[in-house]
Amino acid sequence: MLISSYNNKGLKDVLIIQLKNCNIENQLTERKGNITKIYEKKSGKVIGYNLFNASDVLDLSENGPVTLTEEQVELLNELLKENNWEDTLTVDNSPKFVVGYVKECEPLADSDHLNVTKIEIDKEEIVQIVCGAGNIQAGQKVVVAKRGAIMPDGLVIWPGELRGVKSNGMVCSAKELGLQQTSKGILVLDESEETGRPFTV
Structure with missing residues (x-):
């Protein structure tokens, strides 16, 4: 990365x-x-x-x-x-914001608002993301900021853990994407959106 x-x-x-x-x-x-x-x-x-x-x-x-x-x-x-450093940098120009499909969404144990989701972000590529939005549920099309994404406010998305559960990315709200927020929670896309399609921020 x-x-x-x-x-x-x-x-x-x-x-x-x-x-x-x-x-x-x-x-x-x-x-x-x-x-x-x-x-x-x-x-x-x-x-x-x-x-x-x-x-x-x-x-x-x-x-x-x-x-x-x-x-x-x-x-x-x-x-x-x-400079005699043996390190080698590699290019990663893959899209960092994509349309994701929420395949699974289960409450996180000992939490009153967090959910553990399994989200498909490309052909058979599934990531686990812990999400605190109240409106997330299985079957939705959402915008996923993959690891390495830089949000409009400068926040970098890194792999992490919430309450000991691994989280690899972020499900975005309209506000977090720099768009007008019309409702609370994450931005839910039309179900016709293609999974894995780059989302322009």
């Missing part, structure tokens, strides 16, 4: 690359040239990179989330290699 965003205002020409989620107190950094590597203290696993003076290497014009091309990722890999 590769999540990238560009900041040419507050951080002045910095490309931020996230590969996984990690609490800041568990992070260490190492800088070589214009690249800072962020990694986990214990495991040494790479969390991400910050590329300073990014516009010297890449053509980036907009602030916020960016979708890197294969050519841009290859340039970044060359920079890593030049």
